[in-house]
Amino acid sequence: MGSVRAVVLEADAHYACLTHALSNEEEEVMGLCIGDVVETEAGCDVYVTATMSLRRLDKRKDRVEISVEQLSNASTKVEEMSLQHGKRMRIVGWYHSHPKITVWPSHVDTDTQAVYQMMDDTFIGLIFSCFNEDKSSLEQSVHVTCFQSVPASHQSTVRHDSIAIPIVITHGTETRQHNSAALKELPKIIMQEECDMFRKANSCKTDFMTTLHNSSVHVQALSKLNSHFLLPLLKVTARSNLTAKKRLKDVTHENEELRRKVTELQAEMKELLRTAE
């Protein structure tokens, strides 16, 4: 495989990543990009048609490594998806968020990316920067970038530099079902992470007041998940459901019209054949 020329990100996959990135204002979130790589004379094009959100095992800043177990489970799921859609699919990259910081990869990101590229030279990394507020207008903006790592020059103090890969966002429908399922999984993953943190906080011997404090923080986090994430997601799903129902009605009508035309044409054809005889 050669160098990566561009990344084609399907709108539904982009939406799933963005929703995940916007689910946490304080900590980074991460997941995998699924799709395929197509080789052209000018380089490889990486198609991202679906995503898979992952639980963060290391909550330290900028530590977004993927465990061997997570990769193995993801590979099994991707194989199932490939069979379901009847086309070649594989893990083509990873994504993570940068809440309240710039979109540019840190040196930890470029080192992590370099490890993935050692296994697959077309592996790409996406970063979503969110919750960045413009001090004057108080407006928030979201940025996305795609990068790969290259060895840094000898004079550099870091081991790797990043190169930006152009991204094209396109409309696609083939994996819509999977992307909706991925969105549905998100609250579960976030809740598991919150419960893990609560269990960890209570694992060492604590006094009554500390336990009470931990429980309050936990309840507050779960309430936030409900109001900031589940309710908006429910509203979006209800709206998508309405749009889908309208589309189904239109398609059913179109189908009936076409059937009627076919019947008319068949009758005309019969008549023509009868006259020809």
Ligand SMILES: [Zn+2]
């Ligand atoms: Zn990062």
